[in-house]
Amino acid sequence: MMQIVLQHVSVPRPPGEESAERARQFYGGLLGLTEKPVPSTITHLGLVWFKIGAETELHVFSESDSDTASGxxxxxxxxxxxxxxxxxxxxxxxxxxxxxxxxxxxxxxxxxxxxxxxxxxxxxxxxxxxxxx
CATH class of the missing domain: 3.10.180.10 (2,3-Dihydroxybiphenyl 1,2-Dioxygenase, domain 1)
Structure with a gap:
């Protein structure tokens, strides 16, 4: 049977560089996650990526409207x-x-x-x- 491993989790943030910097401060600065480069083919999407452990990643992406009431x-x-x-x-x-x-x-x-x-x-x-x- 094929082994399945979680590769990444994606969470939204508001559009703009200010929220990208807040993502860096929270996930990188406060939580201590290491930011990693985003692939050059998708840098225009405004993503901020972090390493979680050895192989897992957190992807923080830009989104205009998100449902904050969700669990x-x-x-x-x-x-x-x-x-x-x-x-x-x-x-x-x-x-x-x-x-x-x-x-x-x-x-x-x-x-x-x-x-x-x-x-x-x-x-x-x-x-x-x-x-x-």
Whole structure:
């Protein structure tokens, strides 16, 4: 069977260089992701790309109108979920807590463009805590 691996996640931002710079500040500066060059054939699209781990990428693209009420999100597994929460809070963002998953402390936060990002720390196998097993 073919192995399937997540290659990238794309999230929208408003058009313009100002929002591209805000993407760099949030994802690059605050979260510490490494920006990577966009392929030369699509630089005119105003994309900002970041590396997440060894092979996965985050693509921040320009879009005029997005649905901020959606529950769509992506999740970043971080080394210290509470330190990340504090860094976001210190930077003026407002993390919130979803329903708990045992073995996976987590929270959500909106990026500068109202996209939802989940942050988690995998500390144990949640299946160990399932009742009836």
């Amino acid at each position: 769509r999100h992506f999740c970043l597994n971080v080394g210290d979920v509470e330190a990340m929460r504090q860094a976001l809070t210190d930077a003026g963002y407002e993390p919130w807590n979803p329903e708990a998953i045992q073995g996976r402390p987590r929270f959500f936060c909106r990026d500068p463009f109202d996209n939802i990002v989940e942050f988690t720390q995998i500390v144990d196998d949640y299946m160990k805590f399932q009742s009836g097993d």
